[in-house]
Amino acid sequence: MLNKYARAFFTRVLTPFAAFLIRRGVSPDAVTFIGTAGVVAGALVFFPRGEFFWGTVVITLFVFSDLVDGNMARQLGRSSRWGAFLDSTLDRVADSAIFGGLALWYAGSGDNNILCAVSIFCLASGQVVSYTKARGEAIGLPVAVNGLVERAERLVISLVAAGLAGLHKFGVPGIDILLPIALWIVAVGSLVTLVQRMVTVRRESAEADAAAAAETKTGAETEAQGSEATS
Numbered sequence: 001m002l003n004k005y006a007r008a009f010f011t012r013v014l015t016p017f018a019a020f021l022i023r024r025g026v027s028p029d030a031v032t033f034i035g036t037a038g039v040v041a042g043a044l045v046f047f048p049r050g051e052f053f054w055g056t057v058v059i060t061l062f063v064f065s066d067l068v069d070g071n072m073a074r075q076l077g078r079s080s081r082w083g084a085f086l087d088s089t090l091d092r093v094a095d096s097a098i099f100g101g102l103a104l105w106y107a108g109s110g111d112n113n114i115l116c117a118v119s120i121f122c123l124a125s126g127q128v129v130s131y132t133k134a135r136g137e138a139i140g141l142p143v144a145v146n147g148l149v150e151r152a153e154r155l156v157i158s159l160v161a162a163g164l165a166g167l168h169k170f171g172v173p174g175i176d177i178l179l180p181i182a183l184w185i186v187a188v189g190s191l192v193t194l195v196q197r198m199v200t201v202r203r204e205s206a207e208a209d210a211a212a213a214a215e216t217k218t219g220a221e222t223e224a225q226g227s228e229a230t231s
């Protein structure tokens with residue numbers, strides 16, 4: 001849902017900014033690298049210290065680079081396989097930093113081994129969810145399913161909860177409970193999404209194998225009929 005509607009909205013909003021960067025001679029790849037560096041810095045500098053509000057502010061400022069670089073590439077007519085590969089790869093780096101920063105907090109001053117484990121699960125499951133789609137497409141399957149919780153949902157749920165939880169340090173009572181709730185939601189949602197994609201790939205692979213077998217059988221029968229006719 002977020003990929004379909006929110007991405008389109010923010011793409012329109014950020015188009016003038018993307019055009020401004022192009023006029024300044026900034027390349028899409030540079031925006032990708034800078035955006036990822038900003039997200040990683042915000043996550044690993046602020047989150048392990050429990051500074052969730054300011055960490056979320058920094059991350060949010062840079063996370064929109066994921067939309068800006070693609071917008072710039074389209075305006076320049078430079079959409080390429082390299083750009084798509086770079087963007088996807090660095091997205092995984094940014095996601096790892098966010099959930100890794102949360103895991104470091106709970107492993108240290110946050111003093112909660114269960115939530116540390118949940119954060120690590122969110123990190124790992126996010127990578128695996130992305131891998132299942134990429135691997136399915138690599139073997140020629142469409143992987144025609146979005147899933148319950150994709151990257152956009154994982155980021156929005158986690159960052160909104162982290163930002164609000166950070167208000168606890170400004171005197172807002174009880175609001176820090178939102179982050180653990182969000183992590184559990186992301187963990188369960190990621191697991192459901194992983195199962196959805198695996199089921200889809202299994203079904204699509206069975207259909208593709210059956211179609212290939214039928215095509216091979218038809219080809220063999222046609223060849224046999226041709227041999228009989230010539231004899």
